[in-house]
Amino acid sequence: MLGEVDRSSRGAGLASVLGDWTAGSGPLYLKLTDALARAAKEGALRAGDRLPSERELARSLAVSRATVVAAYSELRDRGVLERRQGSGTRVAAGVRPPHSDGRVRGGQGTAIFQRLIDGPGSLISLACAAEGGAPEVADTLREVAEHDMASLLAEPGYHPRGLPALREALAEHYTALGVPTTPDQLLVTTGAHQALVLVAEVYLRQASTVVVEAPSWPACLDVFRAAHAELVHVPLDDEGIDERGLAAALAAHAPALLYVMPTYHNPTGVLMSEPRRRRVLELASRHGVPVLEDNAYAGCDLGTGDTAPPAPLAAFAGADAETITVESLGKAVWGGLRVGWVRGPAGLIERCARRKALADLGSPVIEQAMAARLVPRLAELAEHRSVLQRERCALLERLLREHLPDWRWRHPDGGSSLWVALPDASADVLAQVALRHGVEVIPGSAMDSTGAHDNHLRLPFTHPPDVMGELVRRLAAAWEELRRYGPSDCGPLRPIV
Amino acid sequence: MLGEVDRSSRGAGLASVLGDWTAGSGPLYLKLTDALARAAKEGALRAGDRLPSERELARSLAVSRATVVAAYSELRDRGVLERRQGSGTRVAAGVRPPHSDGRVRGGQGTAIFQRLIDGPGSLISLACAAEGGAPEVADTLREVAEHDMASLLAEPGYHPRGLPALREALAEHYTALGVPTTPDQLLVTTGAHQALVLVAEVYLRQASTVVVEAPSWPACLDVFRAAHAELVHVPLDDEGIDERGLAAALAAHAPALLYVMPTYHNPTGVLMSEPRRRRVLELASRHGVPVLEDNAYAGCDLGTGDTAPPAPLAAFAGADAETITVESLGKAVWGGLRVGWVRGPAGLIERCARRKALADLGSPVIEQAMAARLVPRLAELAEHRSVLQRERCALLERLLREHLPDWRWRHPDGGSSLWVALPDASADVLAQVALRHGVEVIPGSAMDSTGAHDNHLRLPFTHPPDVMGELVRRLAAAWEELRRYGPSDCGPLRPIV
Known part of the structure; x- marks a missing residue:
């Protein structure tokens, strides 16, 4: 222990x-x-x-x-x-809990998931940055019920690689995005999260190194920790992962993987520019490091909607580069579908399929049949979702400017959260005070184990407008209390309770 | 390596x-x-x-x-x-495959899954012992589309413990079977297979020992191997796991788990009698060993249908015993739903839920909403399925008696396969000859790493009647060739090809 x-x-x-x-x-x-x-x-x-x-x-x-x-x-x-x-x-020596507690040793994500596991309670929780489902989901389910069930029910239903119709739809989707893809380069998973788990299991061993962004989404980092890897952190700027830091990390550590979120990074909402994409791929290729591209937030554009984001990293990879893309329908359509996938070289997909068979013999097929119908409409669905997200983001930004005028953030390029900097205060402490005001906050320290962002918060704008209003009121009350009585990073401890 | x-x-x-x-x-x-x-x-x-x-x-x-x-x-x-x-x-030293091959080291199941991964091809495959879906599945999906989708779509859809409605339905199901159960004692998984993975991850460490039946289903044993456990094998008789062997194994190894399939054991189809259930629980309790009960084939009764099988093992456990039950809708309803679950002490379920969150953040919810409607009808659905299975089993037994009169088997109590003994021949060799006759056979050696059943085959009767006819003709041709030209266990090698 x-x-x-x-x-x-x-x-x-x-x-x-x-x-x-x-x-x-x-x-x-x-x-x-x-x-x-x-x-x-x-x-x-x-x-x-x-x-x-x-x-x-x-x-x-x-x-x-x-x-x-x-x-x-x-x-x-x-x-x-x-x-x-x-x-x-x-x-005490006599305390003998049975077996494992179910957490990753040194992991940070499972404490965050605890809210999903326990249910919302009376707190407004900021642990989950996801909305309800798009209305098109219900129509699609009716289409599946009417047209697909007879053929699906005719066979046993075990598809470790995923439903062939969905893999074909995804291959066409990537090919249209400028990344020529065949169905044998695709594996369907239970959300992008399981896709990361499978890729990590294939690539990582005890003492493997993974280069990651700092900050990053801790649940994903826990996946690498669970595969016994060591993490090396590289910061971001407004165009994506820092090039000099990346070059140094790749040279120093000969990592087994480079893990990046180029499209609407979680939690910062940064979009990696096209020039940065090219140079990141060049660097990885020069050092022979496979690149794991997490596009779970692709489709969550918060810009004007006039220009499409750059193509996935895989579009910029040379013939000798190894680029793996994980993605899902969770954010642009609905998390409850739990439909994600890995796109990569066919040999890797084969290996991941074997791990998938060992993990669960394959995901449920009805959501996959729905996804096969939804993927060809993905651009349209993402745009619907983005319109809603832009309104919610604008509302949260307005509420914060009004009630918490000394908090600062960069308007995100995409995603579903603001990454907020607190002036001269520990977000860990704010998180504790906020709990007593009925808000569960994810502090920056949970998203950056380098300790560089312990004055940051991730603030999702996925709640309905009335809940967001109440959320900001509670946060403002907690902030007021912390400012009045609480400890600052430098000052002495003054008891709040 | x-x-x-x-x-x-x-x-x-x-x-x-x-x-x-x-x-x-x-x-x-x-x-x-x-x-x-x-x-x-x-x-x-x-x-x-x-x-x-x-x-x-x-x-x-x-x-x-x-x-x-x-x-x-x-x-x-x-x-x-x-x-x-x-x-x-x-x-050769220069051969450098990238990363892992996706298999469990020393595992036996992933080779079997290869058929699921690759698709059926032109072979008749006996790797999978599962049917298409029950007709009630399509009706249930329409009910979900009509009645449940609005409320499901209203929230993000992440349920690491499983959909509350399903956990309530399962709690009532077990309580009615004589195993009083509350929803917090239940975790929903992607099939019984993932349930085993999660339980293994919580209980097992490097050098943990698991007592298992021999033979057993290799995919499950691979789950324990992947969790770094050592396996100790105990044989079965017609009432279930051998008591003397079990007592000796528990005393000698202080195992972390006892893994048994009491209800229609895979591959033998044996039903553990009620007296044996009581004594197995007594033994486990005396040695303080948690019992992992795999009831994936519960509901696949092949008897006369007049008497219900005994209650789950958990019904016979004393207050101090730790009994974990994994089960699924895969066999009695449809594998494509991928709905399984773990029933156990609330503390264990909590730990498994954390591992589930790390593995995939929760299973898709539409199949879970369907399962919440199907579980209350489980007895009726299982009886429908059993009627069909009894017919198919009788057909396969008749075909074998006709075309392969020297093959022997015990009529199974339940399940979906015959466990056939070949007189004086290696099933490994038959499997190779059968491949060239267009049949993929799972030999006994893949299901019993003690080497005790290398003259056995698992023969599922899940194919439609015409395919079963063709299957037995191909097997008979392979057997004829093997008998005429092939190696026997004792004899010299005589080339077939």
Whole structure:
């Protein structure tokens, strides 16, 4: 449990494990006690794990030191914690949770998923940046029911590579985008997320290195961590991943993969320019590094809609380059379809198909039959969705300018979130204060393990307008409280609770 | 690649990697050459891997030694193989396949899945024992389209635990079967297969031991191998897993899991009796071993239909026992739905839900909405399916008695296959001869790594009656050829081709 010890011993790490610990009624110290006891029972904390000091945890949770002192004391009485001479407070030796806690060691995404797992509760959660489904989904389902079911039901329904009709539709889609593609270069997956999992399993080994952007979406980084890879982080600018940083990382680490989100990067919303795409591919090709292109947000354009984004990276790859594209219908159509895919060299697709067979023998076929009908209409569907997203983005930006005038962000090129910088404040601490105001925030520290963005927040604009209004009011109240009473990055601790 | 070397150096292991190598036209030695070259290109064979001797491979593939000699010679000319002094024939040092070949090291299932991955071709394949979908599936989809889509589309569609309506339906289903269950004890998965993957990931570590039945379904055993577990095999009798063998294995190995298929075991079709269920649970409980119950074939009853099978194992577990049940709609309704689930203690389900979020963020929801409507009708649907299966089973048994009178099997209690014993012959060799007669057979050696059932075949009766007729004619022709010319377990090699 060493990775976990390292993580828990930092207050912010423990805070992410505790999640929504302030829910319910009763004294705050008892809620903290119960949350820590639950973490030990479920295995997120294990016998011998060292806890942060009282001062450090108080700061991370934005509570008074007395709250933490009382909680630790109660937990020692219950036998969950023990104070050891010279080594601080540790989880007691007798605490034996069964088996794994289900988390990736050192991972950051599963704490975020906890909201999806637990359900929304009374919080407004910013953990998920996704909308409901496009209205075309219901029509398409009726078409499948009427026209496709007889032939689908005639056979056993196991398609580890994906439904042939969908793979053909996708091949035509990429070919039309300037990336000539045959169906044997395509594997259908349960969302773009599973596509990343399969590619990672094929490419990565213990001590493999993956070059990633910083910040990035932590759930994807956890996929690489689960495959035992080491991450090397390169920052972004307004055109995409930084070229000098990338060149240095490729030269220094001989990575097994370069993972980038060129089209509407999550969380920053940056679109990689066409010149940058060309140079990134040149660099990767020169170093012989396969490029894994995550286009989960392709189709979520927030610009004027007058010009199409550049073609996928794969269009700029030379004959000797290895470029793998993962993508999905989740953002432009509906996440509930869980239809994603990998496009890549046929040999890689074959290997991924074997891993897919081992993982689940193939995804359900009805959504795939729907997707085969939706993919040819993807440009039109994405444009419908983008119109809605532009309105929502504009609304959130207006609300923030009004209620939180000192917060700053760059208007995103696409995607479904703002990447907001807080002036002189830790987003980890704001996240704790916001919890007590009924908002679950994903702080920058969860999206950048280099520590460079701990004053940032990802703010999705996927909620309906009335919820967004309430969200910004709650955030403003939390911000007001933090500014008035709370710790700043440099200042001394002043108890909020 | 040591595990792979061990496997490839045995002829039968290499044969399973080659799959359907006899397809296409041209001389047999060139087809073998190309199949071996492809295995090296795709990474199933790697630089330094030792190949079986010419004599051994000829025997495994039921071809003449001259065929193998010519293929090895051609591959040496092409630079794929090299003959090293004192260490036989090896894959040449220059052969560098990219990354993983997508297989589980030492696994046996992915070779079987290759048929699902490649598609049926002109072979009659016995790799998959599943039918088309029940007619009720199409009606249910129309109901979902009409009644459920509006509410489903109103939200983002990510449900790592599964759709709440389905989890409630499943909780009622188990409670009615005598296993009181709440929705938080249920996780929905992409088929029973993914359910096994998630449970294995939570329970198993490097060098964990899993006690399994021998024979068993290799795809499931590969799931445990992929989680780095060691397998300990216990045989079955007509009432289920052997009690004395089980007691000895539990005492000797302190396993992390006991994995059994009590209800219509795959491949034997055995139903574990109620007394045996009680004693298996007692033994597991005494040794503190969690029991993983795979009921993927529940509902595939082949008896008279007058008496229900015993309740799931979980019904017989004491309060201190840990029993996990995985099950699916794949066999009784349709595999294309890919709806499976895990039932277990709430804490375990929570951990599995975290792994599910990491694997794919949740399964597609439309099939889950369909399943929520189908689960309450499961008994009725299973009985419809069983009536059909009884007819097909009777047909296959009649055809075999007529065309292959020296083959033997026990009439299965349930499931969708016969487990056939060949008198005095290797099923590996029959599988090779059968390939050249247009049938893909899963030999017993693929389903029992103890080597105890290498004279057995799994014969599914899931094909339509006319295909079953053709299947048995082809098998009879292959058997005739093998009996006339082929190697027996004891006799000398006599070339067939």
